[in-house]
Amino acid sequence: MDATLTPPRPAAVAPPPATVHADALLDALRLAVATPGEHRLYRSGKLAGLFGPRAGATADAALTALADGYLETVRTQTLGKWLVEWVRVTPKGVEYVHGHDSPQAVLRELRNALGQTRAGVPVWMADARYSLDAVAARFDRHSAALLDRLDELTERVESALRRVDLAAAPRPDPTAGLVPWASDALTYLDRRTRAGAGGACPLGELFHALTLHTELTVSAYHSGLVRLHEARALTLSATSGLAGDVRTDAEYALPHGRELFAFARR
Numbered sequence: 001m002d003a004t005l006t007p008p009r010p011a012a013v014a015p016p017p018a019t020v021h022a023d024a025l026l027d028a029l030r031l032a033v034a035t036p037g038e039h040r041l042y043r044s045g046k047l048a049g050l051f052g053p054r055a056g057a058t059a060d061a062a063l064t065a066l067a068d069g070y071l072e073t074v075r076t077q078t079l080g081k082w083l084v085e086w087v088r089v090t091p092k093g094v095e096y097v098h099g100h101d102s103p104q105a106v107l108r109e110l111r112n113a114l115g116q117t118r119a120g121v122p123v124w125m126a127d128a129r130y131s132l133d134a135v136a137a138r139f140d141r142h143s144a145a146l147l148d149r150l151d152e153l154t155e156r157v158e159s160a161l162r163r164v165d166l167a168a169a170p171r172p173d174p175t176a177g178l179v180p181w182a183s184d185a186l187t188y189l190d191r192r193t194r195a196g197a198g199g200a201c202p203l204g205e206l207f208h209a210l211t212l213h214t215e216l217t218v219s220a221y222h223s224g225l226v227r228l229h230e231a232r233a234l235t236l237s238a239t240s241g242l243a244g245d246v247r248t249d250a251e252y253a254l255p256h257g258r259e260l261f262a263f264a265r266r
Contacts (some may be wrong), residue, residue, distance in 0.1 A: 020057035021064070028061065029097045032089035035199045036240065038074050041066075041085040050087070070096050091188065091209035096194040107160070110153045115165050117146065145249055178231075179224040181213045186233060189266045199240035200263035204249025213261075222254045225264065236261035 028050035032039055041062055043049035050071075052058040064073040070093035077084040179185075188209045192201055207221055229236045236254065240263045254261040 021061045024058045024061035029093050032098050033195050038086045041087050094192050098191045181210050200265040201243035204252040234264050236262045
């Protein structure tokens with residue numbers, strides 16, 4: 001083909017910074033919810049962390065997570081000239097994951113993926129003029145990647161629909177009228193589970209999730225937990241159920257009989 005008649009190769013389009021920022025924030029909060037405990041705010045070399053480099057959209061996402069209260073700083077550590085921050089997810093962060101990883105969010109992502117694929121067809125056709133052999137190889141790679149992406153989204157949509165069915169099914173509350181904040185506590189535990197949290201919920205985290213009940217004291221909170229436990233609306237336990245878990249927020253631990261409860265689950 002005459003080089004003078006060959007159209008210019010279309011430039012690749014990078015995702016907008018806002019998309020990178022939102023994806024980095026949601027991915028980090030998903031990881032923090034799924035793995036309870038403290039996390040390094042940033043990755044460093046082979047050391048794991050919730051966010052990538054301390055620059056660009058990922059750094060902005062980390063600042064957003066702290067400023068908006070999705071993560072809270074637990075402690076800091078000075079290593080040479082670097083200040084290492086250790087954080088953990090807050091109830092607000094759990095609610096953010098639940099809201100943005102809901103069935104509607106997954107379906108919107110599927111719609112956007114299909115729209116981007118449709119918009120890319122003219123670019124692919126123009127690029128095909130360069131070499132039929134190269135187009136065939138590229139077509140195979142793109143087709144395989146697209147099928148993998150659609151398979152992944154299909155699994156997430158099916159999982160989201162199952163969560164919708166689970167959420168739609170009413171769950172009886174045997175403590176109605178006995179514990180004023182029981183409904184809010186049980187709803188938070190359900191949302192925490194659907195957001196992908198691993199293990200049982202620390203009692204301190206559950207207490208801070210009941211922000212609407214400003215008059216609630218730790219003593220009244222403990223009394224209500226015992227009622228919910230005895231009514232089998234929730235289960236109290238000494239451990240979270242995860243290997244190597246560490247009991248935190250000791251001031252919220254609940255002594256009951258010979259047990260010292262520190263976690264709750266539905």
